[in-house]
Amino acid sequence: MSRPAPRVVEFFSGPDDLSDQQREILRKMGERFPELTVDELPLDSDKARERGIPLAPGLVIDGVILGVGSVVSAGRIRRYLQPQQE
Amino acid sequence: MTEAPKRIYLDHAATTPALPEVVDAMLPFLREEFANPSSIHAAGRAARQAVNLARSQVAGALGCPPEQIVFTSGGTESNVLALLGAAFAREESGGKGHIVTSAIEHPAVLGACRFLESRGHRVTHVRPNAQVCIEADAIIEAFAADTFLVSLMLVNNEVGTIQPVAEVARAARERGILTHCDGVQAVGKMPVNVESLGVDLLSFTGHKFGGPKGTGALFVREGTELRPIAAGGKQERGLRGGTENVAGIAGFGKACELAARDLEGNIDKVTRLRHRLIKLLDTASPGRLNGDPEQTVPHVANVCLVYVDALLLMLNLSQRGICISVGSACASGKLEPSYVLRAAGMSDFASFTSVRFSIGPSNTEDEVDEVVEQAAEMSALLRKVRTPEEIGQCDENCPCLWEERVA
Structure with missing residues (x-):
């Protein structure tokens, strides 16, 4: 059986509670979806500027911006990931 | 590259x-x-x-x-x-x-x-x-x-x-x-x-x-x-x-x-493009035009897109080379709703789901068609990953009546 294709998650974080919550959700999601590769980057990184992310936490999966300035729930991440796996 | x-x-x-x-x-x-x-x-x-x-x-x-x-x-x-x-x-x-x-x-x-x-x-x-x-x-x-x-x-x-x-x-x-x-x-x-x-x-x-x-x-x-x-x-x-x-x-x-020289021709052109954009968008994605449709300039269309986070839509379209804007603004580390829509009695929910398209005489029908197609596709994706409960609801004082259309 082939392994699922890797999924790239860009997580733009700041020194705030929402970023902490998002980090924890991503950690748990990583246990369930081993194909997820989380790349945590600071909000003032070049990548954040390139994406136009103005607020933390920012979440981008496979190049699609799914969250800015608020926590993206596990349910939302799952809904985004699963239809593409079916 | x-x-x-x-x-x-x-x-x-x-x-x-x-x-x-x-x-x-x-x-x-x-x-x-x-x-x-x-x-x-x-x-x-x-x-x-x-x-x-x-x-x-x-x-x-x-x-x-x-x-x-x-x-x-x-x-x-x-x-x-x-x-x-x-x-x-x-x-x-x-x-x-x-x-x-x-x-x-x-x-x-x-x-x-x-x-x-x-x-x-x-x-x-x-x-x-x-x-x-x-x-x-x-x-x-x-x-x-x-x-x-x-x-x-x-x-x-x-x-x-x-x-x-x-x-x-x-x-x-x-x-x-x-x-x-x-x-x-x-x-x-x-x-x-x-x-x-x-x-x-x-x-x-x-x-x-x-x-x-x-x-x-x-x-x-x-x-x-x-x-x-x-x-x-x-x-x-x-x-x-x-x-x-x-x-x-x-x-x-x-x-x-x-x-002054080109005013009449420019008005005709952007009016046509705006009508095209509104008509196509209306078919492609559930939404509602903000403002008075009669008392409006020909180049601006501000649209509530049902259950679509407008900032996410704008940022994702930007990645695809499409430039539009949102009325909400980032201030003090958080997203603030549009003070204009809020003053008109609209909920923060309406504000966070509203985007502004503003057309110029240099735009073409093909560009409008492309924007609508991309916006509809991205809106459908964003709706899928965000439930109404997560994005919020109109309150009872909100003039938005779109929920009937969603159902």
């Missing part, structure tokens, strides 16, 4: 590209004709001639004599000069007084009003109706015995609704009250004539209709008492000291000339 997507620009209410003829009109004054227009030698006189020509071109676009135009650095400075200049003149003769404005003005006007409040003036902010229109009667009812100034925008920058400036100006004149109009989103986009409007002061800028950034003007009707906010030089009749931005002014003048 991946190639950047072709850019489609539908943000002409924010700014517009400088027209080639405008750039051509500017270049000589950045090169050989660089002199200071206050110098009396031949080179200085050539620069002065350019400023004079531009003043005539700008005045021609508004239907006023050239001597009633004061050049500034843009819409914000013109607005601030109008409000503070009128208030400073009032303070010299009659002390502090009352100003009437609307809750949906540009931050330049609202900021100037806050400053004047801090100096002891009183300010009344009249709220719009649910269609983001100010009712003239609401403004007139707010006039008090000591009202000396009313400031009302001609076109709302976020929604595109046209405000009843002429009616307000008529009533204000009968009471000896000055009328200032922020015409930034109107000039070059719809017919604007200061005589038909009856205003005493009108602000506008060149970069909204093909002119260069850093240019603007304030129409000051003869006899209007105004004081400078930056004293020091005698330029612009002492109302705006400092060496003139000759190249910018030359480009601004040319943009006004072209706008």
Whole structure:
């Protein structure tokens, strides 16, 4: 059986509670979806500027911006990931 | 290396590209004709001639004599000069007084009003109706015995609704009250004539209709008492000291000339494109047009897209080379709802799901079709990953009625 294709998650974080919550959700999601590769980057990184992310936490999966300035729930991440796996 | 997507620009209410003829009109004054227009030698006189020509071109676009135009650095400075200049003149003769404005003005006007409040003036902010229109009667009812100034925008920058400036100006004149109009989103986009409007002061800028950034003007009707906010030089009749931005002014003048020449054709074209965009969007993605569909400029469409996070849509479209805007703004580390939609009674939910498309004469049908296709595709994706419970709901006072359509 082939392994699922890797999924790239860009997580733009700041020194705030929402970023902490998002980090924890991503950690748990990583246990369930081993194909997820989380790349945590600071909000003032070049990548954040390139994406136009103005607020933390920012979440981008496979190049699609799914969250800015608020926590993206596990349910939302799952809904985004699963239809593409079916 | 991946190639950047072709850019489609539908943000002409924010700014517009400088027209080639405008750039051509500017270049000589950045090169050989660089002199200071206050110098009396031949080179200085050539620069002065350019400023004079531009003043005539700008005045021609508004239907006023050239001597009633004061050049500034843009819409914000013109607005601030109008409000503070009128208030400073009032303070010299009659002390502090009352100003009437609307809750949906540009931050330049609202900021100037806050400053004047801090100096002891009183300010009344009249709220719009649910269609983001100010009712003239609401403004007139707010006039008090000591009202000396009313400031009302001609076109709302976020929604595109046209405000009843002429009616307000008529009533204000009968009471000896000055009328200032922020015409930034109107000039070059719809017919604007200061005589038909009856205003005493009108602000506008060149970069909204093909002119260069850093240019603007304030129409000051003869006899209007105004004081400078930056004293020091005698330029612009002492109302705006400092060496003139000759190249910018030359480009601004040319943009006004072209706008007047092409106004009718441009209105026809952007009206058609806007109708196409609204019609296609209506079919492709559940939504609702904000504002009054009748009382609106042809180039702006502000749309609530049901259960779509507008900021995410805007950022994702930007990655695909499409430029649109949202009314909500990032402030103090969080997203703030649009104060314009909020003033119209809309919920924060409506605000966070509203985007502004603003069309220019250089846009094409193909571009509009592409934007709608991409917006619909991205909206469908964003809806899938965000439930209504997560994004919020209209409250009972919200004028949005879209939930019936979603069901």
